[in-house]
Amino acid sequence: MLVGVSAVIIGLCALGVSLYETSLMREEQRAAVMPMLELARSYSIDRNNPTAETSSLKLHATNVGIGPARILDFRVTVDDKPQPTWNAAIRELLGRKQSLSYIQSTINGRTIPPDRTIIMMDLNDTALVEAILTEFDRFEFEACYCSVFDECWRTSYSVSGTGSAVESCERSEASFEE
16 A cells, blocks of 8 residues: 555656656746847938938847847837837828838738848938937837747837837728838
8 A cells, every 4th residue: 555655656756757857848848939039220421421312320120139029019209209110200200291202121020030130111311311210209109019939029119129028910091001
């Protein structure tokens, strides 16, 4: 009887250790594919030669994590009002009526591999770059992205490098179109 009870206790202990190891393995798998998206801007202005066409403003998203980042929702706002395109956002920011010329890459619905940067918008107009930079504190862009395990985070330009966990990422009427 003592041998039988000992065998049951040893079996339960082995089961407990096995379940614990399985949970550790799942955590390691999640950590091995965790994305971390950073939204940022970069710009160059040649103040010594204001007529030069070398000034540029780039808005970009970089996955600095170790797993792919699936961008499921992206939003751009000016004074907390959603904007559907970069053109609309910059016109609202600067109070302009005419359209702008810029280079853009789609961000919504993209998967960004680790160590990859997507340049979302590239503007090469000295006067516009300087005007945008003076008003940039009214401008915000944010992304909601998920890992391959459907763990999701939301991050924005103003809190670059830190994403807050969310249940899921859903597109809405406020979502960016480009």
